[in-house]
Amino acid sequence: MDEFRVVSRARAFLREINSTAVPSPIQAYVDKINGKLTRDRSMAPDEAGSSFESKGKHFITVNGKDRCERQNFTVCHEIAHIVLGLPSEHESGPWWSYAKRSPNEIACDIFAAELLLPHHVFKPVAEQTEFGFAAIGQLAKRFEASLSATGSRFAAMVDAPCACVLAEQGKVRYPARSTALREAGGWIKLGSRLPAESLAEKLRGGSAYAGPIEIAADLWFDSWSRGGVVLEDARYYRDWDQTLSLIWFEDEEVPSPPRTVREEEEEKGLRELDGILPWPGKSRRRR
Secondary structure, X not given: OOHHHHHHHHHHHHHHHOOOOOOOOHHHHHHHOOEEEEEEOOOXXXXXXXXXXXXXXXXXXXXXXXXXXXXXXXXXXXHXXXXXXXXXXXXXXXXXXXXXXXXXXXXXXXXXXXXXXOHHHHHHHHHOOOOOHHHHHHHHHHHOOOHHHHHHHHHHHOOOOEEEEEEEOOEEEEEEEOHHXXXXXXXXXXXXXXXXXXXXXXXXXXXXXXXXXXXXXXXXXXXXXXXXEEEEEEEEEOOOOEEEEXXXXXXXXXXXXXXXXXXXXXXXXXXXXXXXXXXOOOOOOOO
16 A cells, blocks of 8 residues: 555545544544544553454553553554455564664654644644754644654645755664655655764764754765755664664755756856957966
8 A cells, every 4th residue: 555545535534533632632533433443551561552353342552551642652553454455464573673664654654643733734834843853742742642753744734945864773774755856856765874974874874963963964865965964963772773863954955966967058148238248357276
């Protein structure tokens, strides 16, 4: 199932709930699918949750020892399996890992993010939020969502050109980009190594850096010819060897693309005639 269809189904689900509550009304979501939610504190640390159907009722169980934001995401993820009709493939790896995540699980993650951080509620707030994980962290607390989910939604929704990149074991696993950055050709290749000069890689190496830092844009963006520098803020989760990077242009504008030879020639040809012949000036050239 492609991302467009997943997002469309999630937003249709939200329209039926018709809520603007912050944080999102998790229990209303459960009620909508005729579900029953149980928080089980006996589950192992690497277990996030599961669901099953019996006699028309859906039973969702989440790890009661997980943090609130993790439990909320798990509930929404299990609702995604139910609404989208996608089988669970949790055995493909631990809940926190993106290295071997199956397409079904990724689709359910996208659906869950739509429920937890609804577009119609989250976008207006995100547009008023400053760049950087300090501000986004406050946004995450407000919506009772994880920093990674909030950062990814922030990057995908704001009008300014920016990206939020989740990497695991030093490799890009999930890059979320704003529409403006997509249109400018700011491509971040899945599976690519983190740039050695990036804040994320410096943190992985044990350096004590406080972001944001400046870094050349072409180190992050594949086949980038516009030049310029970006700001990068990052967080490192040592237990999982995961990094989260927020990347943006300080003036919130993408540098103009380089001019072609033809464009430069046309500009010279359109100069206003001033009667002065272009004789050599006083500048010196090496011969």
